Amino acid sequence: MNEKERLFNSGVLVEPRKGAVEPPEDLWQNKKNGLVIIECPQRIPCNPCHTSCPTGAVKPFKDINDQPEIDYEKCTGCARCVAVCPGLACFVVDLTWGDEDNALMKLPYEMLPVPEEGKTVDCLNRVGESISRGKVVKVLEPMHDRTIVVHVEVPRSKVMEIRTIRVVK
Amino acid sequence: MRTRGKVKGLRQTEVLVIGGGPAGLSASLEAASLGCQVTLVDSDLALGGQLIKQTHKFFGSKDERAGTRGFKISEILLEELERYKDRVKVHMNCTATGFYREDGVVSCVIGEDEYFRIKPGKIVMATGAQERLLPFPNNHLPGVYGAGAVQTLMNVYGVAPGKRVLMVGAGNIGLIVSYQLMQAGVEIAGIVEAMDRVGGYWVHAAKVRRMGVPIYLRHTIKEALGDRVVAGAVIQEIDDRFQPVGKEIQIDVDIICMAVGLTPTCELLWQAGCEMVFVPQLCGHVAQRDLFMRTSHPDIWVAGDAAGIEEASAAMVEGRIAGVGVARSLGKDDSSEHSKRLEEYRRRLADLRGGEVGQKICQGLECCTVNEWGV
Amino acid sequence: MVMDLIEKHPILEFKHGKKVKFTFDGDEMEGYEGEPIAAALHANGVRIYRVTPKREQTRGFFCAIGKCSSCFMVVDGVPNVRTCVTPLKTGMRVETQRGKGVIAMDAD
Numbered sequence: 267m268n269e270k271e272r273l274f275n276s277g278v279l280v281e282p283r284k285g286a287v288e289p290p291e292d293l294w295q296n297k298k299n300g301l302v303i304i305e306c307p308q309r310i311p312c313n314p315c316h317t318s319c320p321t322g323a324v325k326p327f328k329d330i331n332d333q334p335e336i337d338y339e340k341c342t343g344c345a346r347c348v349a350v351c352p353g354l355a356c357f358v359v360d361l362t363w364g365d366e367d368n369a370l371m372k373l374p375y376e377m378l379p380v381p382e383e384g385k386t387v388d389c390l391n392r393v394g395e396s397i398s399r400g401k402v403v404k405v406l407e408p409m410h411d412r413t414i415v416v417h418v419e420v421p422r423s424k425v426m427e428i429r430t431i432r433v434v435k
Numbered sequence: 436m437r438t439r440g441k442v443k444g445l446r447q448t449e450v451l452v453i454g455g456g457p458a459g460l461s462a463s464l465e466a467a468s469l470g471c472q473v474t475l476v477d478s479d480l481a482l483g484g485q486l487i488k489q490t491h492k493f494f495g496s497k498d499e500r501a502g503t504r505g506f507k508i509s510e511i512l513l514e515e516l517e518r519y520k521d522r523v524k525v526h527m528n529c530t531a532t533g534f535y536r537e538d539g540v541v542s543c544v545i546g547e548d549e550y551f552r553i554k555p556g557k558i559v560m561a562t563g564a565q566e567r568l569l570p571f572p573n574n575h576l577p578g579v580y581g582a583g584a585v586q587t588l589m590n591v592y593g594v595a596p597g598k599r600v601l602m603v604g605a606g607n608i609g610l611i612v613s614y615q616l617m618q619a620g621v622e623i624a625g626i627v628e629a630m631d632r633v634g635g636y637w638v639h640a641a642k643v644r645r646m647g648v649p650i651y652l653r654h655t656i657k658e659a660l661g662d663r664v665v666a667g668a669v670i671q672e673i674d675d676r677f678q679p680v681g682k683e684i685q686i687d688v689d690i691i692c693m694a695v696g697l698t699p700t701c702e703l704l705w706q707a708g709c710e711m712v713f714v715p716q717l718c719g720h721v722a723q724r725d726l727f728m729r730t731s732h733p734d735i736w737v738a739g740d741a742a743g744i745e746e747a748s749a750a751m752v753e754g755r756i757a758g759v760g761v762a763r764s765l766g767k768d769d770s771s772e773h774s775k776r777l778e779e780y781r782r783r784l785a786d787l788r789g790g791e792v793g794q795k796i797c798q799g800l801e802c803c804t805v806n807e808w809g810v
Numbered sequence: 811m812v813m814d815l816i817e818k819h820p821i822l823e824f825k826h827g828k829k830v831k832f833t834f835d836g837d838e839m840e841g842y843e844g845e846p847i848a849a850a851l852h853a854n855g856v857r858i859y860r861v862t863p864k865r866e867q868t869r870g871f872f873c874a875i876g877k878c879s880s881c882f883m884v885v886d887g888v889p890n891v892r893t894c895v896t897p898l899k900t901g902m903r904v905e906t907q908r909g910k911g912v913i914a915m916d917a918d
Contacts, residue, residue, distance in 0.1 A: 272631075275652060276605075276633060277643070277650065305638075306637075310494060310791065311496070311787045311788075313501065317496070318502070331791075331793070352491060352492035352501065352638075353494070353639065354638070354641075355638045376618065378618070378620065380820070393647070409502075411492075411504070429641075429645045430646060478876050480846060480897055528895060546896065565877055565878075575867050577870025578857065581872055583875065587849075587894075589816060592842075592853075593819075594849050594852050620816065620818075663868045664857045
């Protein structure tokens, strides 16, 4: 078992694979409100990302165990799937946000304390290392079910690494 | 003569459901909806079994209430139960202690000393599962807790089990309970897993990893430290044959949470003389069953973890199937309705079992499922 | 001793019942009526529930479903009570169980 396998086998995505792909670069650059990134590489019986998608961007599942496939032309970055996904595996990245060094991420969050708008937070990568600071832009609870979707302004160069935040005490 | 221990007379019921978790509740509801009179007994202080402790949203499809948190699903089932309260009699804190083959009577005890006997027409055994433990020095120390127990303590009664936890096992339970501990404000020092990959859903692992929790693959717990209570743990890497290799790592924790698997609770099935078979994929001895979840005993059905360790979504569907089976055998309602429901439930089970984790379940089920019991 | 409870939770709201007093080895403690004795003890910082007969090893909370015998205690003079599934009542006298416990017999 090499280091890459070891990481992946413990729940860390190391490279794109089926069910965990990056959006097409050209479309992504200019898509206002952003596009979703889903990191769900294992076949499991679960489909709320598809059933909750208002635009049909998460394609219908032939088998409920299929990994999600995305029609990026249809994705509006609404983050409904971010709020709904039981695995907290959906993240929206808006590259059109702010100036050219920044981007906006819409991340699922179910911990305490709840982040506050305008405050600075630590941005964590897939193994929980703090790799930058971010600014909380908005805190929403779209489904009124305690899963929060946090909009965070982050360095654009880090959008493929940042996967959650930690409130700075 | 003991001062304690009141024994009451013989009671009757059309259907006795033993266990009020996802499977037992579903079986009770299904049987009641088809016109059966049901008695439901549960050993805990609250109905819902493991569901009431689950803060995460369930997987599956809309049929299994995907996206709804486990404890909410329990509330939904209990609301449904309220509608059938004239047909379902519930006994809480009530343990079924024995099945007597001579006359088909089940003995029960409420609390520690109030016994009664009940003679059911049909029985659904939805007794759930119990946790496994690993042998290691000092595993008896207070602070070595089962994962289910930790969930009960923190998610039902609002009591944090400790300050810093070592989780043993990275199956779904180990991963989910780690996440829940963090939600309760408890630190996770790490998760050890003997296999070379997490056994639970990859996304559950990703959730705890991104919050900085290390998962030590191919590691095991070597010993618990402490004199009267847990004061730490020692973990060590293991090789392909699960033999310890490499250096020991001492971890500073006050709780060691055991999530190394469950095994079906099947004592009553043995007592009833049901044909049993050991199925590793289902994590222990399970009763042979037909497609209605009926065991070799013509009056006994089985559902949920008691029929093989799986997860709550499948347990609920199995409970429904057993409920239909019981109603059908009692001649309730019309048979076209039974067939329609069964077809639907079997489709749902097949969907749930279509993934990576489900493959193992299906292999196991092949070893213990018969098409029809011979007469 | 003040009960150590989870005050805030991102998902759950805890609805406790009536607060009642009980004693543990003579010390007065508080807990919630109807909740398991074992949970009330844990909230009060008690970890050791019994001591085994032969090796005198400590035992505490373990399975929480009334199956493992780890949390047997003496409650109101009655030994081997499964404290994880026995509801707390006001005025209960809870004691650490040492050894097997003695079952009270009728005088006659």
